[in-house]
Amino acid sequence: MTINDYNFCVTAYADHLFRFIFKHTQHEENARDVVQNAFEILWKKRDEIEMEKAKSFLFSVAYKNKIDQFRKQSKVNLVDEFSAQTKIINEHKPGLKEVLEKALNTLPEIQKSCVLLRDYEGYDYKEIGEILNLNESQVKVYIFRARQSLKNYLVSIETVL
Amino acid sequence: MNINRSNYEEYVISYIENVLSDAERLAVESFVNENIDLKNELRLFQQTKLVVDEKIIFANKERLLHKHPTKIIAGQWSLNTWAVAAMLLLAVGLGWWMFSGKLKVESEKLEAKKESPVVSHQLSVQENKNDGCFRKSVSVKKNVAQKVFASVKKEMPKTIDTTDLPNSRRNRKLWNETHEIAVVQEIKPEEIVVQSQKKAEQMDTIKSIVQNSISIHSTKKQEEKIIVQIPFKTNKNERQILKMLAWASGKVLGKKTNNGNFDVSIGFAEISHKQALQDN
Missing domain, CATH: 1.10.10.10 (Winged helix-like DNA-binding domain superfamily/Winged helix DNA-binding domain)
Incomplete structure (x- = not known):
């Protein structure tokens, strides 16, 4: 995945990812954190991930992150x-x-x-x-x-x- | 495909999920049409399809973007790049300043060394009376050299061809009458190479004359050449030196140019060795 591919993912999928997480968390800042974290991981692993798999990778990472966050928040x-x-x-x-x-x-x-x-x-x-x-x-x-x-x-x- | 009231939900949900084949879709539609009360069920299931909420967006998503590696283009350098360039220039400038300062100090030391006290002395060239030749005294004042020597520029050496140097005073006299020398009118302090194809003793004679008559910065013998640095500038003194060299070596061709040729066209006054001696 090139830098252009990554930037395309940001432009095309950030809103989708944020929406997906926000529907779960109902908390904007938490959702933003999850999305940012997902894109950070995507950037770090951009050499390993094909462009066709990027979107599902983002959702998968965000979902796992959301679960972890939910578990922490469940204590509250x-x-x-x-x-x-x-x-x-x-x-x-x-x-x-x-x-x-x-x-x-x-x-x-x-x-x-x-x-x-x-x-x-x-x-x-x-x-x-x-x-x-x-x-x-x-x-x-x-x-x-x-x-x-x-x-x-x-x-x-x-x-x- | 058998749709009934016990399994219709599965088919209806599959219907709204759009995962049925065309035949299955027709079968579901037919079943619902046959059971009017299920039409509302189908409508409710269709309403469970979520519609994207476009108002929910990730603000400032450009912060997640990554820029391409910066290309080094003049005018687009970052502040850090300019800072590094400035530091580099400063270091080069400082180095040059220190280096030039060191050169200056060394140059001053060299000048001080060169401007050692010059003692005026007299050269006495005595000819053997028995040879019926001449007796001449040549006086050379060399205090002129003090200031001149500081501006020594290393140029192509002057060459004095002593190939046909007479090997005896009698012969020299005869030779003097037939040979002429070219005197450099504006000779700058520089090296003069006295070439000789003769024996070493003749070279020693030349060396001795030169050493006794002028302030010699360095005189060294390199094979069959004697390199003499003449720290004179005035025409008078350089004429004296050249005359002596002409007397000792036999012939002065003139100032050697950078390309190795002798420049005798401009600034040279041709005088005979005899005339030179008579001048003194």
Whole structure:
């Protein structure tokens, strides 16, 4: 990978990567740290990584980093923070996007990751499996369960509204 | 493919995931059309497809970019590069200054050495009366050389051809009458090479005359050449020296130029050895 290739990755994938991580962390600075770290690793290993694999490499590195960060943060009680956000959202009539956002946050991390990579980045099951270190069947199951959960959440919201 | 109410979710999800073949898609659509209540299910599943939130962006992503290695182009040097260049120039300048200062000191030492007191003395050339020749005294004042010698420039040596030097005083007299010498009018302090194809004793004679008549910076014998540095500038003294050299060696060809030829066209006054002696 040349310097130009690397810079192209920054231009083309930084937003995607940040979006993917931010959807998990809901914390901008943490997400930025994860993205920067991923690109630092990509730069260090640019001689080993082919351009075609760069994007999935970035997502894979960022996902692992996110997991580590999540484990550290799990020791901190964030319940109050999420409750506050939920309260704010509930103060007005939510649109589909907001409802879906909230539904997404109810999913297990692995299901959320699978759905995000599927819908945001258009990866197929095999590619998602490579990024998340899963096999193709596992990815299919996680996505299946995620869709069911999201649909059920939408049904519940429709019922309430 | 058998779609029923117990497995329809799998097919519907696969349908919205767009992983079914065309036939399977048609089968799902047909099943949903047959079961009106499942149309809403299909709509809800379709709504689970996440839409990219374009508002979420990584700000200042240019900070992650890496620049190409800097090419050294004049005008685009970094501050560090200019600093290194300035240091280099300073070091070279300082080195040159110190070196030139050392040269100057050595030059001054050399000048001081060269400007040693010059004693005016007299050269007496005595001819054997029995030979019926002449007796002449040649006086050479050499205090002139003091200041001149400081500006010695090493040039091509002057050459005095003594090939046909007479080997006896009688013959020399006869030779003197037939040979002429070219006198350099403006001779600068420099080396004069006295060449001789004769024996060493003749060279010693020349050497002796020169040593006794002028202030000699260095006189050394190199094979059949005697190199004499004449620290004279005035026409009078250089004429004296050249006359003596002409007398001793037989002939002075003139000033040797850089290309090895003798310059006798400009600035030379041809006088006979005899005339030279008569002048004294």
